Amino acid sequence: MKRKITLKQIAKELDVSIGTVSKALRNSKEISEETKEKIQAFAKFYNYKPNNIALSLKNRKTKTIGILIPEIVHHFFSKVIQGIEQVANKKGYNVIIGLSNESFDKEVINMEMLAGGSIDGFILSISKETLLQQDYHHFNETINQGMPIVMFDRVVSDIRCDKVIVDDLEGAKKAVNKLIENHCKHIAIITTKDYVSVGRLRTQGYIEALNAHEMHTQSDLILKVDDKLASEDYIDVLEEEIKALLLMNPEIDGVFAVNELYAVTTMKVARKLGKKIPDDLQVVGFTDGVLSRHATPSLTTVSQHGKKIGEVAAGLLIEKIESESLDEPVRTIVIETELIERESTK
Amino acid sequence: MKRKITLKQIAKELDVSIGTVSKALRNSKEISEETKEKIQAFAKFYNYKPNNIALSLKNRKTKTIGILIPEIVHHFFSKVIQGIEQVANKKGYNVIIGLSNESFDKEVINMEMLAGGSIDGFILSISKETLLQQDYHHFNETINQGMPIVMFDRVVSDIRCDKVIVDDLEGAKKAVNKLIENHCKHIAIITTKDYVSVGRLRTQGYIEALNAHEMHTQSDLILKVDDKLASEDYIDVLEEEIKALLLMNPEIDGVFAVNELYAVTTMKVARKLGKKIPDDLQVVGFTDGVLSRHATPSLTTVSQHGKKIGEVAAGLLIEKIESESLDEPVRTIVIETELIERESTK
């Protein structure tokens, strides 16, 4: 297993100095055509490629950006990564990924690993546990060390950094308004417990939309399920809870679910109860993933444009990385949601 | 935006040499307790963290492994990454990701970027375009430069490296055997064109399973759809082709689809044609993703254990990276598939 060839080896082999080789390969006019050709030919033959690590050390920049997300087996996050990767690569940046698995400790450890010189900046979405504990010291420390951060989707306002967010409140309104337009009179929501801001905002949007149309919100039409039920293992429990909701409130003719899984599960349960979709019950979800598209019936849902979010986040970060000035204002960019109508609504 | 503190700065501040600081922080017994305490306190206060880049340069290893996959918005690949990440992190490695988007050029460019010192080894799955062009020079060059590679899922035998593969042939047999056991008499397959080995193997498994039971294979029961139809945009065309298949051969009572999407689309089309699943038609898919689990009816499918594949691949790679000997044999590890029975079969 031979090692990669270096400038030094080329220099020794051709009996010139290291500096000369470097200049020749960078096509400096300081070097004569003759030697340049010789050196370049030699380098090409041995497939010389400069060592990025050495360059990173010298230039004090790594040309890679770090992504830190709670999980990867998740359509939305994958889409965001795709977006980030696209603009990053276009600008000559690599992308390195850390997974927190929704754990505070893993988030901290991963940040420290990456912040130790491996990357030029972070794009991240906060883990649930961190959100719960409200301990944000690792973010502030990283920022204080001069490393720019861009947060997306799950953000907290306390931290001074760029943010790219989804207008969850407005998105939820769009969804509920659609149901109202379609003459639903009793609209339920299936949402999560409150500590993740995203779920809270969607719930609030639901309430505001109803109020705006002078429909009263009934607490028994608001089903807050435990987050853990989103994991695949607890799908039975989730089904039971939804079933109970529908049985206890047979008047429900519209459901807004704060994610895909809740939505398709609702449709599944409803069908088992003999309800026709969308005739007896209309359903709108959140997040435009594979489930929404390929469920039967296909799901009307609020798309967050994950790829776009990634693109914008990467753009912001790279801009900040490459900017010289050291005290720019922080920006918060809102990516509009879009209601994608399919078969689960009339 | 202050920069990170370095050994040199600490040394100057405390009026000792750089070496002393380094030793003190690594708790060398060469340094007196007194100075050690002083230096360590100072370093802690200023939150000193060694610069990974400098360490990488010195140690000639980066402690990060590169993943190169065709796409990330894909349940199987996400699962593999999850597995890789888990064992990599456990062993102190980071993970950096490159996406080829099924393009040969992007694959080559990404490899060159990463191979330029950023990583210690590769885990990759070959892009379709590369498979088509059969140009594997970039893999061989990378290997020749002393960088270990582990391939998974989509592999080619020409390249001398470790491989982790799915037993596609056996998996397909399991699926088809299940249909035969369930008394299907006319079993169709929905597969892709032949150039990706994975699809070919699954088709072959289908044929062998039928032959083993002395059922004749009819070419009109083998639907080879263009790969591009797997992309979301061409879903209509895909539906049309499947519809034609089912209409032309109404005797079909079992379908084996080589991926999730084909399977759920088949179920959707069948239902539109008034067929009951699994009573009139039984369907088995390949890949255990969200679609399989949450489709209605839920899909019987062949699981490839993506996470396991990632874990094994990472294990092999790290072992090779950390091994001293430079001419070990290459290994090919087959991960068993598992038939997961759900509602789409009897």
Next chain:
DNA sequence: ATTCTCAACGATAACGTTTGCGTGTTGGTA
């Protein structure tokens, strides 16, 4: 008094680059 032995620390090389500057060798001109 001289040598020896540690303890405690400093100096330096090395990892692979890039780059500004110094320097030796040309050739041409006065």
Next chain:
DNA sequence: TACCAACACGCAAACGTTATCGTTGAGAAT
């Protein structure tokens, strides 16, 4: 013959570490 550009190249510093080897001084042993 003497001088001066221009050319072509070498030297060395710097990025931040770690490890090897010196070096210094003090005290102990001879």
